[in-house]
Amino acid sequence: MSTDKRIEPRTLKGFRDYPPATMLPRERLMETARRVYRSYGFSPIDTPALEYLEILTGKGSDETDRQLYRFQDHGERWVALRFDLTVPLARFAAQHIAELGTPFKRYHIAPVWRGENTQRGRYREFVQCDFDTIGTRAAAADIETALVIHDLFQALGFRDFAIRVNHRQVLNGLLERIGLGEQSTNVLRALDKLRKIGPEKVAEEMIATAGATRPQAEQVLKFAAVSGTNDEVLAQLGPLVAGSQRGEEGVARLAEIIAAVRGAGVAEERLAVDVSIARGLDYYTGVVFETFLGQLPGIGSVCSGGRYDNLAGLYTSQELPGIGASLGLDRLLAAMEELGLLEKVATPAPVFIPYFAADRLVDYLRLAAALRAAGMNVEVYPEARKLGQQLKYADKRGCRVALVQGEDELAAGQCQIKDLTSGQSQSVSLGDGFAEVVAAVQRLLTIGAQT
RNA sequence: GUGGUUGUAGCUCAGUUGGUUAGAGCACCAGAUUGUGGAUCUGGGGGUCGUGGGUUCAAGUCCCAUCAGCCACCCCA
Numbered sequence: 001m002s003t004d005k006r007i008e009p010r011t012l013k014g015f016r017d018y019p020p021a022t023m024l025p026r027e028r029l030m031e032t033a034r035r036v037y038r039s040y041g042f043s044p045i046d047t048p049a050l051e052y053l054e055i056l057t058g059k060g061s062d063e064t065d066r067q068l069y070r071f072q073d074h075g076e077r078w079v080a081l082r083f084d085l086t087v088p089l090a091r092f093a094a095q096h097i098a099e100l101g102t103p104f105k106r107y108h109i110a111p112v113w114r115g116e117n118t119q120r121g122r123y124r125e126f127v128q129c130d131f132d133t134i135g136t137r138a139a140a141a142d143i144e145t146a147l148v149i150h151d152l153f154q155a156l157g158f159r160d161f162a163i164r165v166n167h168r169q170v171l172n173g174l175l176e177r178i179g180l181g182e183q184s185t186n187v188l189r190a191l192d193k194l195r196k197i198g199p200e201k202v203a204e205e206m207i208a209t210a211g212a213t214r215p216q217a218e219q220v221l222k223f224a225a226v227s228g229t230n231d232e233v234l235a236q237l238g239p240l241v242a243g244s245q246r247g248e249e250g251v252a253r254l255a256e257i258i259a260a261v262r263g264a265g266v267a268e269e270r271l272a273v274d275v276s277i278a279r280g281l282d283y284y285t286g287v288v289f290e291t292f293l294g295q296l297p298g299i300g301s302v303c304s305g306g307r308y309d310n311l312a313g314l315y316t317s318q319e320l321p322g323i324g325a326s327l328g329l330d331r332l333l334a335a336m337e338e339l340g341l342l343e344k345v346a347t348p349a350p351v352f353i354p355y356f357a358a359d360r361l362v363d364y365l366r367l368a369a370a371l372r373a374a375g376m377n378v379e380v381y382p383e384a385r386k387l388g389q390q391l392k393y394a395d396k397r398g399c400r401v402a403l404v405q406g407e408d409e410l411a412a413g414q415c416q417i418k419d420l421t422s423g424q425s426q427s428v429s430l431g432d433g434f435a436e437v438v439a440a441v442q443r444l445l446t447i448g449a450q451t
Numbered sequence: 452g453u454g455g456u457u458g459u460a461g462c463u464c465a466g467u468u469g470g471u472u473a474g475a476g477c478a479c480c481a482g483a484u485u486g487u488g489g490a491u492c493u494g495g496g497g498g499u500c501g502u503g504g505g506u507u508c509a510a511g512u513c514c515c516a517u518c519a520g521c522c523a524c525c526c527c528a
Contacts, residue, residue: 008502010518010519011519013518013519013520063525063526063527064526064527066452066526067526067527084528112528114526114527114528116452116525116526116527117452117453117525117526118519118520118521119521119522119523120520120521120522121528122526122527122528123528126528127528128528129528189526299528300527300528301527301528302528303528304527304528326528327528328527328528329528330528331527331528332528354487356486356487357486386485386486386487387486387487387488388484388486388487388488389488390487390488391487391488391489392488392489393488394488395488395489396488396489402487402488404486404487406486406487407486408486416487418487418488420488420489423487423488423489425487
C-alpha cells in the first residue's frame with residue numbers, strides 16, 4: 001500500500017482504547033463488583049447493546065433523549081444504543097418476569113453510550129456495573145442496596161467515601177404542602193445546585209423556571225438547610241413534612257434504612273441523610289443514593305441509584321417496583337488514576353521464564369506448565385535472546401520472579417529463582433515434578449503480596 | 452448543544468518582534484558487558500509542528516475553518 005493512501009488511525013471523540021496497563025485494573029474492578037453482587041445473591045444478565053428506539057426514548061429525561069445514539073439499521077428499523085442499563089432491565093423484566101419470578105435480583109456489567117460532551121471522567125462510551133432488585137417494595141431491599149454499595153467500596157479498597165441518601169417523597173411531600181407539587185422537577189433541578197451556586201441563585205432559579213413565589217422558595221431553602229447527624233436531620237424533617245402523608249412515609253423509610261444499616265455494623269459517617277440530593281433520572285420515586293469519594297468530590301457521584309416504583313409500567317400492566325444502583329466504572333477509574341491508587345503493572349503474569357538455552361524450550365514449557373497447574377500465571381519468553389534483554393523486558397512489565405535455567409542449571413538439575421524486586425537469587429533442585437520450585441515461587445509471591 | 456482554553460518526537464515540554472537543515476529530557480533500539488534487569492557512558496532510530504485552507508518573499512509562529520483534549524454551563528456514571 002502506498003503511503004498517501006494510508007488511513008490515519010484514530011478513535012472517536014469520547015471513545016477510548018484500553019491498553020493492558022489500564023485494562024488490568026479495569027478488569028480487577030469488574031471482578032470485585034461481580035464478587036460483591038454475587039455475595040448478595042444477585043445473578044448476571046445481559047441484554048443487546050441496540051434496542052428499538054421506542055424502547056429507549058422518553059424513559060430517562062429530555063436530556064437523555066438528546067444524548068441517544070440513534071440511526072436506522074439495514075432493515076430501516078429505527079434503533080438506538082442503550083444509554084443506561086436500567087431501561088433495558090425494565091424491558092427485560094416486562095418480557096421475562098413470568099419465568100423469572102419475583103423478587104428478581106440481577107447484576108449487569110456492560111458498556112453504555114451517551115452522545116454528550118466529554119470531560120474528565122465523562123466519556124461517550126463507558127461501563128456501568130448495575131445491580132437491581134425487582135418486584136418488591138420492601139424496605140429490606142432499600143437497606144440491602146445501601147449495604148451492597150458500602151461493601152463494594154470497602155472491597156475496592158476505599159476508606160474515605162460517603163453514601164448520601166435521600167427520599168423523593170420527602171421533598172415532594174414538602175412541595176405538595178406548600179403548593180409546588182406540580183413543579184417538583186424544576187424545583188429539584190434548581191435545588192440540586194445549592195452547593196454550587198448558593199441559596200440566593202437557587203431561589204432566583206426556582207422563581208424563574210418553576211414559577212415559585214419568593215416565600216415558597218424560602219421554604220424550600222429552609223428545608224434544604226437542614227443538617228447535622230442523621231438522627232438530628234431526621235428529627236428536624238419530621239415537623240417539616242407533618243401533614244403530608246407522602247412526606248411522612250418518606251421520612252419514616254429513611255429512618256428505617258439508617259437504623260438498619262447502622263445495626264448491620266456500617267460506620268455512621270458512611271451513610272448520610274442529605275436532603276439536597278435531588279438528582280438522578282426522572283424515574284426514581286423513592287429513596288435515592290449517591291456516592292462520593294472524600295478525596296475527590298469534584299468528579300461527581302461514582303455510584304448512584306434509587307427506587308423506582310413503576311419502571312416497567314411503560315411496557316407492561318404488571319406492577320414492577322424495583323431498586324438498584326449503578327457503579328460508574330470508568331469515572332471511578334479516572335478518580336483512582338488521579339489519586340494514584342492504580343498499580344502500575346502491565347502483565348497479569350508475575351512469573352517470568354527467560355528462553356535461555358536455545359535448544360531447551362521444552363524444559364521451559366514443562367516448568368511453566370507445572371507452575372500454571374499450581375494456579376500461577378507464567379510467561380515464557382518466545383525468543384532465545386540475550387538474558388539481560390529478557391530480564392529487562394520482565395522488569396518493565398512488572399514481573400516479580402524470574403526462573404533462570406541455562407545449560408549449567410539444567411545439567412545440574414537446578415533452577416535459579418530470582419526475586420526481581422530484591423535482585424537476589426536462590427538455587428533450587430528441580431526434583432520430580434518441580435515440587436520444590438513451585439513451593440519456593442509460591443512463597444516468594446505470597447511474601448511480596450503482603451508488602 | 453453553548454462558551455472558554457490548549458494542540459510541536461511514544462511521553463513531558465522549549466522554540467525570542469514571522470527568517471535558513473525544528474531542539475531537550477524521559478522512553479525506545481544498539482554497544483561498552485559472548486549467562487543476569489532497574490545505575491552510568493557512547494551511538495542510533497523516530498516529527499505531515501493535530502488537520503485543511505488563507506495572508507506573506509518567507510508560517511511551528513499571524514488569520515479562518517475543522518478535529519481532538521481540558522474547563523465551565525447543561526446533565527450525569
